[in-house]
Amino acid sequence: MIMHSSVWPSHRPARVSIIGAGKVGSTLAQRIVEKNIADVVLLDVVPGLAEGIALDLMQARGIERCDRAFLVRSAYRCVFGTNNYADTAESNVVVITAGSPRKPGMSRDDLLQVNATIVVEAAKNAIAHSPDAILLVVTNPLDVMTYLAWQASGLPPQRVVGMAGGLDSARFQAFIAMELGVPTVDVSAMVLGSHGDLMVPLPRYCTVSGIPITELMDNETIERLVERTRNAGSEIVQLLQTGGAYFAPAATTCLMVESILFNQSRFMPASAYLQGEYGLKDIFIGVPCRLGSSGVESVLELNLTETERAALHASAQSVLKNIQRANEIMSESQSTTRLLLALWKLGAHKSTDVKRVDLTEKIKRTGEKASDYQGIFDKLEQEGAIAFEIKNRNRVILLTEKGVQMLRELLNTDEF
Ligand SMILES: NC(=O)c1ccc[n+]([C@@H]2O[C@H](COP(=O)([O-])OP(=O)(O)OC[C@H]3O[C@@H](n4cnc5c(N)ncnc54)[C@H](O)[C@@H]3O)[C@@H](O)[C@H]2O)c1
Numbered sequence: 001m002i003m004h005s006s007v008w009p010s011h012r013p014a015r016v017s018i019i020g021a022g023k024v025g026s027t028l029a030q031r032i033v034e035k036n037i038a039d040v041v042l043l044d045v046v047p048g049l050a051e052g053i054a055l056d057l058m059q060a061r062g063i064e065r066c067d068r069a070f071l072v073r074s075a076y077r078c079v080f081g082t083n084n085y086a087d088t089a090e091s092n093v094v095v096i097t098a099g100s101p102r103k104p105g106m107s108r109d110d111l112l113q114v115n116a117t118i119v120v121e122a123a124k125n126a127i128a129h130s131p132d133a134i135l136l137v138v139t140n141p142l143d144v145m146t147y148l149a150w151q152a153s154g155l156p157p158q159r160v161v162g163m164a165g166g167l168d169s170a171r172f173q174a175f176i177a178m179e180l181g182v183p184t185v186d187v188s189a190m191v192l193g194s195h196g197d198l199m200v201p202l203p204r205y206c207t208v209s210g211i212p213i214t215e216l217m218d219n220e221t222i223e224r225l226v227e228r229t230r231n232a233g234s235e236i237v238q239l240l241q242t243g244g245a246y247f248a249p250a251a252t253t254c255l256m257v258e259s260i261l262f263n264q265s266r267f268m269p270a271s272a273y274l275q276g277e278y279g280l281k282d283i284f285i286g287v288p289c290r291l292g293s294s295g296v297e298s299v300l301e302l303n304l305t306e307t308e309r310a311a312l313h314a315s316a317q318s319v320l321k322n323i324q325r326a327n328e329i330m331s332e333s334q335s336t337t338r339l340l341l342a343l344w345k346l347g348a349h350k351s352t353d354v355k356r357v358d359l360t361e362k363i364k365r366t367g368e369k370a371s372d373y374q375g376i377f378d379k380l381e382q383e384g385a386i387a388f389e390i391k392n393r394n395r396v397i398l399l400t401e402k403g404v405q406m407l408r409e410l411l412n413t414d415e416f
Pocket of ligand 1: 019020021022023024025043044045046049097098099100101102111115118121122137138139140141142163164167195243244245246249
């Protein structure tokens with residue numbers, strides 16, 4: 001029997017849902033479990049993946065003595081894996097790590113097309129079940145994905161934040177420590193701007209035990225470390241050959257989750273919504289901000305030199321360009337899925353073989369002419385969502401794998 005004393009009230013434990021149980025998502029889950037700071041719900045589209053990882057982590061809890069860390073009042077904590085958004089309900093924090101990572105030679109921006117739809121659907125579905133959550137985005141290209149997630153979620157911008165600046169700063173911090181042979185804990189580093197080649201490391205704001213690095217290293221050395229920081233993600237992608245970094249990304253995300261859950265109001269660079277700060281508007285980009293239980297509590301405006309400000313604005317221009325591109329991609333893909341929905345409504349879902357549906361007959365039965373649908377068919381064929389076949393002099397429409405996948409995503413069902 002579970003006993004609750006009046007001095008030790010039973011609280012609903014904090015819950016963190018992680019969408020995407022890949023490298024970053026599962027490592028983040030492990031960190032949260034080992035720190036014993038919240039229940040974790042892991043969600044992935046791949047059947048069994050999140051459930052398997054959650055069970056594995058749950059079984060490690062006893063060995064790692066995770067329950068010893070009574071940081072919060074609840075002793076029993078749970079890790080749960082699912083592919084159903086309903087199981088993520090009432091999360092305090094939702095972290096989106098779903099999507100593809102980079103392959104060698106790819107920039108983060110190359111992931112725009114593939115990850116935009118995934119992030120938008122994840123944000124919509126997760127926030128529908130956890131309307132009070134703080135949304136923390138990790139998927140790349142980070143600043144653009146954070147913007148899309150914010151738009152899709154309908155949340156106030158302060159409740160949406162992207163993880164990147166903390167990671168880029170940690171990378172700069174590590175390189176400074178490695179160069180000087182000092183403990184990383186003594187080094188403090190600051191990187192602003194987009195999470196990409198145009199990020200803006202700020203040596204003037206980097207210190208070793210309070211001493212600016214500009215007094216400890218010559219310009220040439222600093223420039224070399226700045227360049228290595230800009231390419232730090234690619235350096236790891238190149239070495240791993242499959243996928244990207246995940247230990248440091250998960251550690252940074254965990255720090256942000258803690259600051260939100262425990263209302264720590266920590267200052268850290270993160271992708272936040274700007275409304276005029278730094279002369280930038282309607283954009284998510286890396287800036288120092290205060291993170292607490294209400295999300296981004298404030299954005300700190302540093303005094304930048306002309307050169308630093310110009311670099312931040314160049315970085316912002318590339319994010320704005322990609323936001324526009326992402327919106328175009330989204331509206332194109334939405335119109336395709338709407339067209340597929342029209343076919344589905346014509347009866348495709350009732351067929352035993354959803355990939356082979358003679359819609360020509362069905363259209364005739366409803367009194368419409370197949371030619372009325374020519375525009376729809378042409379568009380879907382161009383998108384690779386349907387194909388045609390002639391059978392008994394009738395044109396049979398085949399939903400391709402891509403079409404079936406699009407419908408599944410649109411309807412959020414595995415019925416097909
Ligand atoms: N912001 C940063 O600093 C930073 C750092 C590291 C990685 N990333 C990004 O994070 C993302 C994840 O990286 P990773 O290494 O974990 O990749 P991964 O391939 O190991 O994991 C991604 C997971 O997302 C899942 N997924 C795909 N579509 C989904 C959907 N519709 N719903 C739910 N789950 C879905 C996949 O099945 C997979 O398990 C990538 O986009 C990567 O570039 C960002």
